[in-house]
Amino acid sequence: MPECDVFGEGSRQYYVCRGEAGLSRKKTDWYRVERWGFDPLYPETKEELAPIPESVPELVFHGKSVSENQTSHRLYGPGTE
Numbered sequence: 001m002p003e004c005d006v007f008g009e010g011s012r013q014y015y016v017c018r019g020e021a022g023l024s025r026k027k028t029d030w031y032r033v034e035r036w037g038f039d040p041l042y043p044e045t046k047e048e049l050a051p052i053p054e055s056v057p058e059l060v061f062h063g064k065s066v067s068e069n070q071t072s073h074r075l076y077g078p079g080t081e
Contacts, residue, residue: 003038 004017015021
């Protein structure tokens with residue numbers, strides 16, 4: 001796989017690109033297709049790759065849902081003391 005040579009042999013990205021990093025097929029192809037623009041190593045996973053959402057609709061802090069427009073939130077603490 002000559003496209004993997006851009007990362008330099010021995011680097012983590014090189015092994016991920018070649019499918020030798022111990023990642024799942026889906027994760028390997030996600031890096032190859034979405035991050036680096038290469039062809040998938042395992043073509044059967046192409047349909048399973050979902051695009052990353054542009055924004056997160058809600059955030060979760062300590063088990064409580066917080067809307068993305070809320071600029072402050074309560075964390076654990078003594079309160080107003």
